[in-house]
Amino acid sequence: MSFFASPTRPSFGRRRLPFLAAATALTVAAAAAVSTVAVPESLPKASASTFALQGWATQGGGTTGGGSASPVTVTTASALISEMQSSGAKVIRVSGTITLSGMNKVASNKTIIGVGSGAAITGGGLNVASVSNVIIRNINFRNWGDDAINVQYSTRVWVDHNSFSNGYDGAVDIKRASDYVTVSWNKFSNHDKVGLIGHSDDNGGEDIGKLRVTYYANWFDGTTQRHPRVRFGNPVHVVNNYYRGNSGYGVASTCNAGVYVERNYFENVGSTVVTQTGDSPQGNVKLLNNYLVNSGTPASRNASSVAAIPYSYVVDAAESVKSIVTGGAGTGKI
Template sequence: MGNNNRLRPLGAVVALALGVSALAGSAAAATTAVVAPLPLAESSPVGWASQSGGTTGGTGGTTVTVTSASQLADYASRSGSYVIKVNSTISLSSMTKVTSNKTIIGVGTAGRITGYGLNVNQANNVVIRNLTFTGSADDAINVQYSTHVWIDHNDLSNAYDGATDIKRASDYVTVSWNHYHDQNKNALLGHDDGNSSEDLGHLRVTYVHNWFDGTVQRNPRVRFGSPVHVLNNYYNGNSGYGVASTCNAGVLVEKNYFEKVEHPTVVQTGDSPEGNLRLVDNYLTGSGTAESRNASSVPNVPYSYSADSASNVKSVVTAGAGVGKI
């Protein structure tokens, strides 16, 4: 368990509004007072994307606003640092490449990506925030051969393939405050059982404060990555499974809220060999038994963090996940 450094202002605001303490393992007293003003979201990522230099995207670079697919493709593929604001519905005709040092962020609730999604390929330092992705004919967000990526406060649904696929030696990634719904395959981590030569020692990802809302599977589905941190997520009505650890991955599943999930965690799925999984203080209601395996072999994460208590996660996440909250 991490220390008591506050890295999640939104969790604190929501918890105070609900009259509960957002701090786990501290002496903070519960209160009914609403503390304001505080930012509604982190200004930097929690977890793995904060490590080894951090993830800032296009901060400090040129800021532009785009309203068409051609504009988005142009600026997203340029060299140099850009903050790219999306202020309309943009229909893509193919997966759009995102290069290093980019922030792609929706304006209010206006930023929508349809048709296809974003491809973060061989890039470093990318932030994707506050966008609605729906109806992609491929993935909504694909990350491969890339490092320091922050996927935050998005709404993701109805992608033909995956909502957020992270693979091929990608590393130092945080996936936070996203609302996944109307989606079968959600958060794939590691694309193939035979890719150990590239993936071992990589695929370090934090999934924190996401809402897996009636999604079927891969919430996430992990190969090889260790430790992968699944912290303070809300799962409801997931008909396949919640979290899967395979291919000798090491997954720490901590203080999540599982509601009406028959298989909250599994340690084998498909044709993949088993993975390792450690359970810490999760809250289950109307759900089946969570599986674990070789818990002592799952390493601790190297970063500091402070978690919401599992029983408060549903309220915190449903209030804070998705677009329009940053």
């Protein structure tokens, strides 16, 4: 398999839903103390992950990164920085562990992809700022001193099949009028603040009408909060993710955001979905068929104000999500 291609594997019985079907479905009912699914589904159970791009990063012309550019392999911080800050389309293969300092700019039209299961970036992070068309895949991010990945003033970004652990601030923060972003098949563990969408309650002038993000098939393994925490974005689509033992909360919608929380699996999560956190004003949430195991009741608010999803997408029944996501998320799977 090419390291920079994005092949589509068979969907193993998944259903591709147009936005109208998603918009007319029933919302989830109250949770019980044991395993429960709110509305029985006829979706067949799947057995493997898909490696195709879906979600918001398919919009605005799509996200191809470096495309078919001849790959170059880097093993040092200086080589990585030089390649990812150069002009033109690039496919950059990260081999081994690279230690960065601070936040390092990524230019437009780049694919940064790890080789095998051991490629890692430690110490510093990647700054996807004022650019477009960037893919970051198959990298272990550890011990970052600021953010692991910061996306701001950027469009068409795909963060896929990475593993994140033990960093200082956000694992993946998306802010300042960024748009058309998909965060898919990542594993987050041993970390507090996973993902902001929108950095400030005061930034609505830039962010309203933007910050459209899909969180798909991610594994939040014992992390604390921000899975994601959303301001202003509408709709933000949180679909087919697995939440396990998150001690703060799962999903938060604030600042009049519109978040569609669909067919996720929550296990041992007290606050699964909330519509207010910190000092931020409330946001809006639409729910559909989330699966709850010893978890709290998801909050819903003004579901009709959450905008319709404009793209078709592959979806699994919520009760299948745990096995699918734990088998497919993180590095070494592509």
